[in-house]
């Protein structure tokens with residue numbers, strides 16, 4: 001089912017939680033809703049599910065205006081931020097209930113329900129836990145019950161609010177891969193909330209980046225990562241190094257030091273360049289003035305990558321670089337060395353255009 | 357001193373043993389034929405009243421809410437003894453005469469209904485909002501959500517305080533003696549009035565009350581233990 005959100009606004013008292021939100025989602029997409037805490041992700045999801053009313057705007061499912069349709073009739077599966085399992089029911093009952101409470105005409109028989117529930121429990125790898133109560137499950141298991149419960153009613157849209165929020169890194173990674181597979185199998189239009197950019201980049205077809213109740217950018221993981229439309233998006237999607245200076249003739253200048261920015265040909269007295277740590281190149285000799293001297297203050301080796309913290313010799317600002325272990329070995333550098341740093345792939349934003 | 361005077365006086369000791377053995381049976385009989393039935397019947401009726409009162413207060417329209425609220429406020433704001441007197445001694449003056457036992461049933465049921473409705477209301481309201489939302493999100497109607505999701509969980513929350521009310525009620529039924537119900541305490545009064553052994557006879561009555569309450573508190577513990585087996589996290593975060 002396709003979803004259109006048209007100019008939706010929502011306030012809680014005098015606080016505006018959503019400001020003129022518009023999104024088009026195609027049928028079968030897996031969308032990540034990414035943003036910092038309080039940016040309105042849960043609110044948007046709840047409005048889509050009909051659990052929260054909206055002040056302005058409209059929501060369309062498959063072109064049909066469902067703004068005033070009750071949650072029950074929207075056929076939306078919802079996985080809550082804190083699972084919200086029915087704690088007086090076993091795992092089996094939790095999953096079965098959505099089918100059991102259907103009106104007699106559309107209700108499957110007892111055997112059909114049991115068969116369906118067993119299939120779902122197998123899918124979420126909980127077939128041996130069907131008689132347990134939610135209080136007897138681990139966080140990851142509860143999460144999977146919540147997912148099975150939402151899928152049991154065959155929703156046309158699946159909404160997941162930080163489905164892996166409370167889990168440890170390894171389980172998160174496992175579950176998100178598994179969500180991707182599940183999605184490939186079921187083709188249910190799905191939106192999941194996260195504030196983990198890696199999670200969003202890893203599994204989503206498209207990412208919606210939210211901030212302060214507004215949408216900052218919508219695009220494929222590649223688009224938002226490579227071409228962030230605002231400093232906020234750039235900052236939010238990974239670590240950054242910041243260079244403030246003057247933009248002139250395709251170069252960002254900081255005194256003698258200049259960084260090439262061939263895509264920016266206008267002139268601005270104030271500009272801010274952003275560079276990802278893996279686009280910081282470290283050299284041992286000064287060959288031109290597109291590098292700046294810095295002292296290595298820290299070296300972390302994290303598996304196959306090496307993170308290097310540096311302090312600029314000229315202004316004392318800190319920089320962060322990321323190298324492969326191989327490259328790091330070839331460079332033969334160590335803590336305390338003075339090296340020359342060359343920023344590449346500079347992304348320039350003009351402060352007047354954004355509030356940086 | 358009281359005990360001293362008993363044990364140094366064989367005649368008095370014998371008299372007390374006689375009184376004990378002759379009063380114990382009528383007292384127990386009073387407990388079994390009136391105190392316990394009064395408690396069980398009024399608690400049952402009271403729970404039904406309480407349940408609908410609680411539903412009316414939470415889900416009712418303004419009119420139902422108003423009625424329920426007025427009822428609870430009046431019952432909680434006036435002494436139980438006064439309520440019993442109005443029913444038994446007051447109503448006959450407007451031509452409505454009700455005999456002692458039914459009067460007691462009416463008075464206590466209304467009383468239990470009001471207090472227990474507050475317990476049930478609080479229990480229902482204690483169930484997190486997200487449980488409702490989860491119910492709606494898998495396609496339940498409001499009444500299905502109430503019946504299948506909210507009430508079962510609220511029951512678990514309400515049982516300990518309701519058990520307390522029940523035990524309170526056992527003892528409160530002694531007030532029925534004042535509207536001539538021949539329950540245990542009334543019998544104790546009658547026996548003591550003939551032999552003047554007030555301390556002794558009332559102590560026997562107190563002992564029987566205590567034993568009954570003790571038995572029920574054991575039963576209460578068993579019920580709660582059973583519920584805990586299913587749900588360890590009632591009132592917890594999830």
Ligand SMILES: Nc1ncnc2c1ncn2[C@@H]1O[C@H](COP(=O)(O)OP(=O)(O)OP(=O)(O)O)[C@@H](O)[C@H]1O
Pocket residue numbers: 012015017035036037038039040041042043044195
């Ligand atoms: N029922 C409510 N009443 C008042 N304010 C609310 C309500 N629900 C949300 N808000 C406010 O709206 C803003 C957005 O909340 P929302 O829950 O959508 O954030 P979120 O992006 O999901 O954050 P998180 O990542 O922390 O879950 C917050 O500032 C929050 O305080």
Ligand SMILES: [Mg+2]
Pocket residue numbers: 041042043081161
């Ligand atoms: Mg949230």
